[in-house]
Amino acid sequence: MVKPIVVGIIGAGRIGRLHAHNLRVMPSFTLKSIAEAVVSEDLLAWAESRGLGPVFVEAEDILNDPEIEAVFICTPTDTHATWIERAARAGKHIFCEKPISLSPQQTSRALQIAEEAGVLLQVGFNRRMDPSFRKLKQLVQSGELGSPHIVKITSRDPQPPGEAYVRSSGGMFMDMTIHDFDMARYLMGEEVVEVYTRGANLVDPMFGRCEDVDTAVITLTFASGAICVIDNSRKAVYGYDQRVEVFGSLGSATADNCRPTTVEVSTAASVTRDQPLHFFLERYNQAFTDEVAAFAQAVRLQEPIICSGIDGQQAERIAEAAKESHRTGLPVKLQHGSPTA
Amino acid sequence: MVKPIVVGIIGAGRIGRLHAHNLRVMPSFTLKSIAEAVVSEDLLAWAESRGLGPVFVEAEDILNDPEIEAVFICTPTDTHATWIERAARAGKHIFCEKPISLSPQQTSRALQIAEEAGVLLQVGFNRRMDPSFRKLKQLVQSGELGSPHIVKITSRDPQPPGEAYVRSSGGMFMDMTIHDFDMARYLMGEEVVEVYTRGANLVDPMFGRCEDVDTAVITLTFASGAICVIDNSRKAVYGYDQRVEVFGSLGSATADNCRPTTVEVSTAASVTRDQPLHFFLERYNQAFTDEVAAFAQAVRLQEPIICSGIDGQQAERIAEAAKESHRTGLPVKLQHGSPTA
Amino acid sequence: MVKPIVVGIIGAGRIGRLHAHNLRVMPSFTLKSIAEAVVSEDLLAWAESRGLGPVFVEAEDILNDPEIEAVFICTPTDTHATWIERAARAGKHIFCEKPISLSPQQTSRALQIAEEAGVLLQVGFNRRMDPSFRKLKQLVQSGELGSPHIVKITSRDPQPPGEAYVRSSGGMFMDMTIHDFDMARYLMGEEVVEVYTRGANLVDPMFGRCEDVDTAVITLTFASGAICVIDNSRKAVYGYDQRVEVFGSLGSATADNCRPTTVEVSTAASVTRDQPLHFFLERYNQAFTDEVAAFAQAVRLQEPIICSGIDGQQAERIAEAAKESHRTGLPVKLQHGSPTA
Amino acid sequence: MVKPIVVGIIGAGRIGRLHAHNLRVMPSFTLKSIAEAVVSEDLLAWAESRGLGPVFVEAEDILNDPEIEAVFICTPTDTHATWIERAARAGKHIFCEKPISLSPQQTSRALQIAEEAGVLLQVGFNRRMDPSFRKLKQLVQSGELGSPHIVKITSRDPQPPGEAYVRSSGGMFMDMTIHDFDMARYLMGEEVVEVYTRGANLVDPMFGRCEDVDTAVITLTFASGAICVIDNSRKAVYGYDQRVEVFGSLGSATADNCRPTTVEVSTAASVTRDQPLHFFLERYNQAFTDEVAAFAQAVRLQEPIICSGIDGQQAERIAEAAKESHRTGLPVKLQHGSPTA
Known part of the structure; x- marks a missing residue:
């Protein structure tokens, strides 16, 4: 042992x-x-x-x-x-x-x-270890989907954080979308070369007061020409909405939301099922354990770090570019030779 | 009678x-x-x-x-x-x-x-009459979804057209995405003020030879600040992929693909269900009839045209802007006072 | 032509x-x-x-x-x-x-x-032509599911008929379940050797007054040992519930309900989708056309009748046995050498 | 604490x-x-x-x-x-x-x-604590489904046990279906008055040698007239199939299988999703913890035992009746005044 x-x-x-x-x-x-x-x-x-x-x-x-x-x-x-x-x-x-x-x-x-x-330095982008997203990654790596052409990431929080949090968060792109930037790089296995952000303040004027957005669609272009689009909202009233799709030359794969039960109820009024698992502690419960288990394997068994410092840095760079694109209204190019795992 | x-x-x-x-x-x-x-x-x-x-x-x-x-x-x-x-x-x-x-x-x-x-002049954007998309429109109009914040349209053809067709088609945005531009205006009930296109030639070099794209993500900004994102491919190997989502302040609604049967088969190897209905004649079969029935009601009963000449013109304007954005790599603003129904 | x-x-x-x-x-x-x-x-x-x-x-x-x-x-x-x-x-x-x-x-x-x-005599068991149930039949015939072991048929009407209809209907087994008896024979391709009925009067006392049932579970045993179970209700408040499952040695296939649209609506209150298509005219719309087209092929092209007089007779025999089982509370054996297509 | x-x-x-x-x-x-x-x-x-x-x-x-x-x-x-x-x-x-x-x-x-x-004596019918089945129970108890009329339980193992296990198991009804008998009583909250079993040996002749069955449909009648039907197989090649449906006068609720991920893959060949969670350790993982937590609450906080010795005894009585029905080919009546929680 x-x-x-x-x-x-x-x-x-x-x-x-x-x-x-x-x-x-x-x-x-x-x-x-x-x-x-x-x-x-x-x-x-x-x-x-x-x-x-x-x-x-x-x-x-x-x-x-x-x-x-x-x-x-x-x-x-x-x-x-x-x-x-x-x-x-x-x-x-x-x-x-x-x-x-x-x-x-x-x-x-x-x-x-x-x-x-x-x-060793591991950064806590836990979603890489989510069982459904891992399966997407495996499908990309195995070639089963062919060359990836389009990646779509939906990431919406169930409710906005408070003003104090927002003011110190670094803005939505650095605080929330950064997970999606990492997911895009993780799934594609290559670097982003251009970012275009369309952000808006539609959920709560508080975000505007903090010079932040609460709603955004961000388009990432990869070196291969593949395109990733992320849509974010700080408030999805029906719960934590976390879905990813990878569309490639040989097929497409979608990861849907997780729900507490599989029960569907049909009455004279409606046919209903559960809302998504409420928030990140529940949805990424397994991922939080698995990222730490992977850290142990890197420390003890010299396995590669599943999310390195470079990965953390690249996601931050994309977030910076997204902010700049939002500020200028123009696409922003990214240059970096840093490889991704 | x-x-x-x-x-x-x-x-x-x-x-x-x-x-x-x-x-x-x-x-x-x-x-x-x-x-x-x-x-x-x-x-x-x-x-x-x-x-x-x-x-x-x-x-x-x-x-x-x-x-x-x-x-x-x-x-x-x-x-x-x-x-x-x-x-x-x-x-x-x-x-x-x-x-x-x-x-x-x-x-x-x-x-x-x-x-x-x-x-009377009715333009054949038949998808407005698709039962699922009509239901989305009703949900928006009834206010059940609150203010729309994000609209997502996935529109992928099962196979690319031939080169002759592509050369005379006016390009993917005018030929194929134009349906999605109309869908965006139809669902939102307001006008587009900015278009950003990220296109690519990933499916077949033929499109490049025709100075066309075969893959694209297009971001539309509406006057209200709401954002629409469309993703297109000329080749979805699994079939005709036609999905729409409207996300608003009070809820979200998705329209999924239609399939020939509801059968799911579970074996030792896999759990499978049908691919989407193969192409537009099958998928929009009902819509083709219903748009014509609506035309009859407009002619005989003076009901409003469900898709007017102005609607046709506005979709073309957006397609022109999308082409320009693709050419310049920059967002393109649209100005027009024309109201939409 | x-x-x-x-x-x-x-x-x-x-x-x-x-x-x-x-x-x-x-x-x-x-x-x-x-x-x-x-x-x-x-x-x-x-x-x-x-x-x-x-x-x-x-x-x-x-x-x-x-x-x-x-x-x-x-x-x-x-x-x-x-x-x-x-x-x-x-x-x-x-x-x-x-x-x-x-x-x-x-x-x-x-x-x-x-x-x-x-x-030529064709009997109107239209459900044989339902696209989903036809696919189940093809899966059985192709051997993809192996030997069928269990067939499950759920057949529930959205609302009970009136008393006059009930009195002249021949009883639920002859009027309603007869479709399911035919479906069981159609899918299995062999004859029923025993019937056990558990019926109840739970929906409306009117059925009891008519010496009929409104709720039932019927178990059919086939010559091969395979078992079919049918559950019926005269009143499913959420709509017309028509589902079939075939479970075999190599796999299982389910046919789910059909719904008017594919829209799913997520709000703070619930996640809902459409109720099933309301009743037989809507649900079996395609089947009604296809059974008649098949009749034309039998008349003009000498193709086999898709549902013969013998098929009609066998379903009636099972219905008679189901009634007797309900009356006596005991399983009833069936003897007949008549082959099924 | x-x-x-x-x-x-x-x-x-x-x-x-x-x-x-x-x-x-x-x-x-x-x-x-x-x-x-x-x-x-x-x-x-x-x-x-x-x-x-x-x-x-x-x-x-x-x-x-x-x-x-x-x-x-x-x-x-x-x-x-x-x-x-x-x-x-x-x-x-x-x-x-x-x-x-x-x-x-x-x-x-x-x-x-x-x-x-x-x-205190608690019996380990862990499925009572499965989140989806608990939700069904709550829906019954709250009256949201009205009076239950039909309960359907599908319970199929992914692979048969070995001969030694079968010989000492007490037979399929006592070893495997007993969980379903308990589920039926748990969901209905009342006692079974009659059992009819239709069993078969279709999976492996070994079961026949052990005088056991490997396939069965069992019909339970409750005092209220409600009917429960259970279908079992010792071998579902696609995995552990565990589904329950409660149909009542005001609505119906289904609990579907659980799967490792939510990923759906669409290719030119097929549209696939995951098979069910492999076996009881995975599927009822949460239930195994929750039944023990409930035991702690009964011991420390005097909360009612969630599954008592009487519950264990009643399930055994139904299993005995099911065996007898299989042996005689006739329905078997049960008499007992023991109430169920």
């Missing part, structure tokens, strides 16, 4: 707790420590309910703990890059939530330091 | 025969004459099998026949406008296949002459 | 009119005469709207008309057998609605006379 | 290990001990991979351990009743896999002893 990886988590917000919840029962990991600025009553109760024991320490202690091999960075976005640098210098392997940073310079620097330190 | 409308058909190619096949059994119509340049053996056999009797005459005879009230123009596209003008001057109501012409000037002139002559 | 078959229709109720509506536009047929006891204003208006002209005659005139080759018997059930005998003696080919009679003796006699007269 | 329930598991075969796997991460439970006749290398490796530590003891030790409050009985069927009796006498609450025994007398005795001992 392979020795479990001893890990520490920095940041015990929603996503940090999610990883802790999963790690504690995965045989590949031993969750030793969690760092959180303020250890509230609520946090302690949560830890007790998970049987976590006395895990709370200072972030410094995690970096200094020689037993800890890997760090999960689950802090607010604007501190990700700094923690990557510090963890890398401490020789820890790194699992970092997306995005790496809101600044291209910061992201570059963080990647460079991680590379120099020789540590 | 309302008196049947006596009609003549000019042009007995595929679409002319289709209308003749339908008209002969509709109580609202009496099909009296058909004009076709060359009355072949094949055409005579077809007419006999439909019990049509001695219907073949010169086009002139149709226009000069005082008993004939309405004319169906089913000739090649480049003659539509001329026939509209001649039929209008002869005082006939007109059902004309799309597009009206490949030239904005010709289209304008034909509309003007028809208006001056006081005849 | 093959010469059209000149036909007369005896009985111009709902089903007689349906056949007339279809026959008048089918090139294989010339509908010459219709006999109906009372030619009402309503009937005349209906005929005018279909452009039928002066078709109404006495039934005798149809039988005596040497030009008429085939007769459609669309009278009330209790006169079917008599009309079969008279038409057969007049040398007419016969299309007769189901059932042939409510009495085994009458049915036998009618079949015998038709056979002696050498005329 | 509620104190965890300390449990021991007797029997570490497939199902015992499944419960151990789930219990070890549920905060409501502390899994202290597992008894298995032979603690193999394989079993030790499995335990290590789950981080279970030194849990293996003699079954006696579990019963004698005053800290252990509840026992999970996961031994072969023929020892369930004995272990229930011993655990009850030791004052342990009991979770027992189905069936309680293969003998009505043994089952009665075990229930009586558990009742006298005042311990």
